[in-house]
Amino acid sequence: AQSVAQPEDQVNVAEGNPLTVKCTYSVSGNPYLFWYVQYPNRGLQFLLKYITGDNLVKGSYGFEAEFNKSQTSFHLKKPSALVSDSALYFCAVRERGNTPLVFGKGTRLSVIA
């Protein structure tokens, strides 16, 4: 069965610095990969996804992620963090075919002014 690991519970970064939120996955075949963000007292919002093609995908709010098949990773990145990026970030994976979408446990990002 597919699974996702987000090794960091918390990431702290200064405003204006680059940020990375890590994600690794395990699937038996080729993955579909997703990143979501959850702001306090709000629902989950989709940020970006990797389905096929270019390993670097760009999404909402200036975020991007790089699919690395050899390292089974899909790290989320942003060149310059904003205080408003502070939120809970979730990585998710599904295998191709009729399979559920499985989420990591989340990483709390705190951007400090």
Next chain:
Amino acid sequence: GAGVSQSPSNKVTEKGKDVELRCDPISGHTALYWYRQRLGQGLEFLIYFQGNSAPDKSGLPSDRFSAERTGESVSTLTIQRTQQEDSAVYLCASSGRTGTGEAFFGQGTRLTVV
């Protein structure tokens, strides 16, 4: 509808009572998911429906939990004989047939068992 709709938004129930949570997915979405999110925690997969296929119930934590879906529309999640550890936000999401599309989430039902 325009988005995934869940009801009620909040539910307080006494320990031992049964509760029923409802999810209306986006029209045309064949896939529907239920997740549980405890306070400050991640999303715990509960159950997955895809069209007319048999649902994937592998995430249901006990036989007190069950879910149904009518065709490709409304789904209900039922928790029988609620326990305090069932207190959480229950999230529903839907996505399209292909599996490549992102899932869209409802605002959730906050369940409190007292």
